[in-house]
Amino acid sequence: MIITIDGPAGSGKSTTARAVATRLSYxxxxxxxxxxxxxxxxxxxxxxxxxxxxxxxxxxxxxxxxxxxxxxxxxxxxxxxxxxxxxxxxxxxxxxxxxxxxxxxxxxxxxxxxxxxxxxxxxGVVLDGRDTGTVVFPEADVKIFMDADPWERARRRKKEQEAEGRSVSLEAVHKEIVARDAQDRTRDIAPLRKAEDAVVLDTTARTIEEQVDFVVAQVEDARRPDANGT
Missing domain, CATH: 3.40.50.300 (P-loop containing nucleotide triphosphate hydrolases)
Structure with missing residues (x-):
C-alpha cells in the first residue's frame, strides 16, 4: 500500500508520516x-x-x-x-x-x-512532501493533504528552531512561512496543491496522536473490500 501525505511547511506531515509508518509497520x-x-x-x-x-x-x-x-x-x-x-x-x-x-x-x-x-x-510505504500524491505517486492508495493555520505553523516552526538553539521572532517565522507557501503554490513545476482525491486533514487544533489516528482510519477504510467496489 502507498500512502502519501502532502502539505505546506509546519503542517505536521513529517511527524505524522513517521508515526503512521511505525503504527502500520510500513x-x-x-x-x-x-x-x-x-x-x-x-x-x-x-x-x-x-x-x-x-x-x-x-x-x-x-x-x-x-x-x-x-x-x-x-x-x-x-x-x-x-x-x-x-x-x-x-x-x-x-x-x-x-x-x-x-x-x-x-x-x-x-x-x-x-x-x-x-x-x-x-x-507499504508512507511518503510525505509537497507533490507525493500529485506527481510521485498519483495512483497512491491513500492520499492525505495536511494543512494548518499559518500562525500555528509558525509557532511550531519557531519551537523547532529554538530547540536547535536559534532565536527567532514569531513574526519573522510567520513571514517566512507565508513566503514559502506562495513560492510552493505558484511554482511552474509540481506546485503544492491538493490532489483531487486527497482527504484534507486540518491539524491546527489536533494533537499528533489524533492526526495519526485520522490517517490510519483512512488506511483501514481503503483496505476494506468494498473500497474498490468489490
Whole structure:
C-alpha cells in the first residue's frame, strides 16, 4: 500500500508520516530530506540554484536512504549527511533547487523507485512532501493533504528552531512561512496543491496522536473490500 501525505511547511506531515509508518509497520520515506541532500551538494559546490549549475552538480550525484530502526538517514555520494542537511542554508537552497526541472526529474524517479521497492519488501510505504500524491505517486492508495493555520505553523516552526538553539521572532517565522507557501503554490513545476482525491486533514487544533489516528482510519477504510467496489 502507498500512502502519501502532502502539505505546506509546519503542517505536521513529517511527524505524522513517521508515526503512521511505525503504527502500520510500513517504511517512511522523507522526500524533503532527499531534496535537502541535493541542496547540500549545491551548497558544497558553491553553485547557484540554476539549470546550468544543476547539470554540473547532478552529473555525479547519488542520493541514497538508509534506516536505523524506524529512523531514516540520507547519504550523499556514499557519505552520511543526515545531520548536515538540517541547516538553515541547506533548507533555503532546497526550496530554490526544488523548482528546477532536472532536480525534480531525478528525485521523482528515485522516490518512485524507493517507494515501489518498499511496497514490495515491506508491504507499504508512507511518503510525505509537497507533490507525493500529485506527481510521485498519483495512483497512491491513500492520499492525505495536511494543512494548518499559518500562525500555528509558525509557532511550531519557531519551537523547532529554538530547540536547535536559534532565536527567532514569531513574526519573522510567520513571514517566512507565508513566503514559502506562495513560492510552493505558484511554482511552474509540481506546485503544492491538493490532489483531487486527497482527504484534507486540518491539524491546527489536533494533537499528533489524533492526526495519526485520522490517517490510519483512512488506511483501514481503503483496505476494506468494498473500497474498490468489490
Amino acid at each position: 517504511v517512511y520515506l522523507d522526500t524533503g530530506a532527499m531534496y535537502r541532500a541535493v541542496a547540500l551538494a549545491f551548497v558544497e559546490a558553491d553553485a547557484d540554484p540554476t539549470a546550468d549549475a544543476a547539470s554540473r552538480v547532478l552529473d555525479d550525484l547519488r542520493v541514497d536512504v538508509f534506516y536505523t530502526g524506524d529512523t531514516m538517514g540520507v547519504r550523499l555520494n556514499g557519505r552520511d549527511v543526515t545531520d548536515q542537511i538540517r541547516t538553515q542554508a541547506v533548507g533555503t537552497m532546497a526550496s530554490q533547487i526544488s523548482t528546477l526541472q532536472a532536480v525534480r526529474e531525478k528525485m521523482v524517479a528515485e522516490q518512485r523507485r524507493l517507494g515501489t521497492h518498499h511496497v514490495e519488501t515491506h508491504g
